[in-house]
Structures are given as structure tokens and as C-alpha cells.
Amino acid sequence: MPKRKIDTRAIGLDAGAGFIRWLTGAENLHYGLWTDLEPVAGNVGKAQEAYTERLLGFLPEGPLSILDIGGGAGEMAGKLADLGHRVDIVVPSRPLAERCRANAPDARVHETTFEAFDSDTAFDLCLFSESFQYIPLRVALDKALQLAAPGGHVLIADCFRSENFEPGGETRTVGGGHPVGKFRAALEACAGDVLRQEDVTEAVAPSIDIEQGLFHVLGDAVTHIDAELSAKRPVMRWLLARAARLAFGRRRLYRLDRRFRGNERSSTAFVRNNRYLVTLIRKERGHAVRPEPNAATV
Incomplete structure (x- = not known):
């Protein structure tokens, strides 16, 4: 099927x-x-x-x-x-x-x-x-x-x-x-x-800056969690990272990372x-x- x-x-x-x-x-x-x-x-x-x-x-x-x-x-x-x-x-x-x-x-x-x-x-x-x-x-x-x-x-x-x-x-x-x-x-x-x-x-363009600001907040949280896992639970962090690569693939993960941390999405780029x-x-x-x-x- x-x-x-x-x-x-x-x-x-x-x-x-x-x-x-x-x-x-x-x-x-x-x-x-x-x-x-x-x-x-x-x-x-x-x-x-x-x-x-x-x-x-x-x-x-x-x-x-x-x-x-x-x-x-x-x-x-x-x-x-x-x-x-x-x-x-x-x-x-x-x-x-x-x-x-x-x-x-x-x-x-x-x-x-x-x-x-x-x-x-x-x-x-x-x-x-x-x-x-x-x-x-x-x-x-x-x-x-x-x-x-x-x-x-x-x-x-x-x-x-x-x-x-x-x-x-x-x-x-x-x-x-x-x-x-x-x-x-x-x-x-x-x-x-x-x-x-x-x-x-x-x-309407400022809507993009608001959205990207939200993703930056989420990205900061993910960065802090990743740092904590790397320092205190490295095996768990490795398993989670591998599972994410298998589920999403490297390209999608890269794009997601840019959404969390990048500045490509902006009102200026939108206009x-x-x-x-x-x-x-x-x-x-x-x-x-x-x-x-x-x-x-x-």
C-alpha cells in the first residue's frame, strides 16, 4: 500500500x-x-x-x-x-x-x-x-x-x-x-x-520581522538546550541529533537552522x-x- x-x-x-x-x-x-x-x-x-x-x-x-x-x-x-x-x-x-x-x-x-x-x-x-x-x-x-x-x-x-x-x-x-x-x-x-x-x-512587510523575531526566540531556546545536552548528556544529544537527521535530512535541518538563527527573512528582503x-x-x-x-x- x-x-x-x-x-x-x-x-x-x-x-x-x-x-x-x-x-x-x-x-x-x-x-x-x-x-x-x-x-x-x-x-x-x-x-x-x-x-x-x-x-x-x-x-x-x-x-x-x-x-x-x-x-x-x-x-x-x-x-x-x-x-x-x-x-x-x-x-x-x-x-x-x-x-x-x-x-x-x-x-x-x-x-x-x-x-x-x-x-x-x-x-x-x-x-x-x-x-x-x-x-x-x-x-x-x-x-x-x-x-x-x-x-x-x-x-x-x-x-x-x-x-x-x-x-x-x-x-x-x-x-x-x-x-x-x-x-x-x-x-x-x-x-x-x-x-x-x-x-x-x-x-504588510513588517509582519515578516515579527515572525522572524519569534523564530529567533525559539532559536535561542534550542541553542541553550543543545549546549546543556552537549555538556551534561552528550550521548542523549548525539541520539537526538541522529534521529533528527534521519527524520528530516540534512538540507531540511539546515533550512530550519537558518529560520531559527538567520536574518535572510526580513521586511527588506520581502519588499x-x-x-x-x-x-x-x-x-x-x-x-x-x-x-x-x-x-x-x-
Whole structure:
């Protein structure tokens, strides 16, 4: 029987939701917007709230039927439902699907990938909040426009690799996403019109410094523990180090060590290698492929 691949991204997101809930009291898994805020851990919750408010400002007048694609832990969907919108969430991770049901009890949760998702009705708005980068570019954009009602909208808030992107070699360059040039070309070719686009790269970049500061704290703790084991329990330390090499491999351990001790991940590197864009697209009315919400069946 073939081994099932471990979904490390889903595990990481679930663990991240637990940590951010402890830190801020909410389970937002997105960047913060740091305009006029001191970039310290105590302001993470405020920065994430500012991000949410900025995103809500892009919504067309409602109430709307909204498809939240890759809905994280359901915090955004819960806010949208509280504002009177009808929300469906597509999320592939079972632990995150459970958090979505808890945080957005009025939303319908579809535990599946966006590629596999289908709907008998169209949506007024398809929302990608930092999920667009995990789906092939044209699949994400074209399918979202398919699922949107005629005259409906697609809202994308995500990170894209800039024209200045430089691969990191042994360590992965901070940020991620599709190449921004390919994204702009896809927008030109798609069945929709860009109504508004805002570049908030500099405003979200301090989130990287906060994250790296946390890893440095963890790295200091690991360094102290390693020193204690080396001095007082050398055999145990040798066994643990060997087990780690067998479990993760030398390359992964090196990358993890750089996360704990390095400074490659910074707001400066993020701005140099990425563009964080919020883009609102309106679907052309001549491209109806789904019945409108609540449309009568003939």
C-alpha cells in the first residue's frame, strides 16, 4: 500500500491558527497591515484587524453571496456573515474545516480543494485572501470567474514574486506566490475587468520581522538546550541529533537552522522580492456559465 503524503502545509496552518489564537485571541492566518502601528508582537492583532478592514473596503455593495476560497480558520467568513452576506467556504484541510465551522457557524463549509469544488449556483463575489498563490494561476482565475455571476466580482489579496525576485539557493526566499508579470498578463487575457488594484507591500512587510523575531526566540531556546545536552548528556544529544537527521535530512535541518538563527527573512528582503496586491475584478456580463443565486428553475 503506497504511503500517503503528509500535508505539511495544512499542519503548519493549523498550528499557526493555534498560536495566533493564543497571541491575539483570534485565528487570523493572514498578514497584518502595519500603517501607523509599531511593528511589535503586541500589535499583531491590531495589524490583522486593519488588514481585514482594508479588504472589506473592496467589497461591492451587498448583501452578497460570497465564496471564500481557502478560508483559513473561518475568521473572515465569520465577519462577512455577521455583515449579512451569505458565505460558502472552500477549505481542503479537515482541522481547518472544523475551525471554520466553529468561527463561522452561519457559513457553509466545503471540505475540498478549489480545483475539485463545483456549485450549481453562481456567486456575487469569489474571494482569495492569501490562497491564490497555492492554486495554479490560470486555474484559480478562470474558475473563479466561471463561478462568479454575470457582473459579479473576484477579489484577490495575495503575495506575488516581483520582477526583482532572486531565488534563495539553500534557503527559500521570503514571500511567495505567482510571478507578478504572469499575473498581470492573465488579468489582461481574462474574462473580466480590473476595477481597482492596490499595492500594500510596504504596509504588510513588517509582519515578516515579527515572525522572524519569534523564530529567533525559539532559536535561542534550542541553542541553550543543545549546549546543556552537549555538556551534561552528550550521548542523549548525539541520539537526538541522529534521529533528527534521519527524520528530516540534512538540507531540511539546515533550512530550519537558518529560520531559527538567520536574518535572510526580513521586511527588506520581502519588499525586494515580492509585491502584495489587492485586486478587484468584475466579470464581463457576457460570460455566464452558472445560474444566478436563487434563480428560478425553468
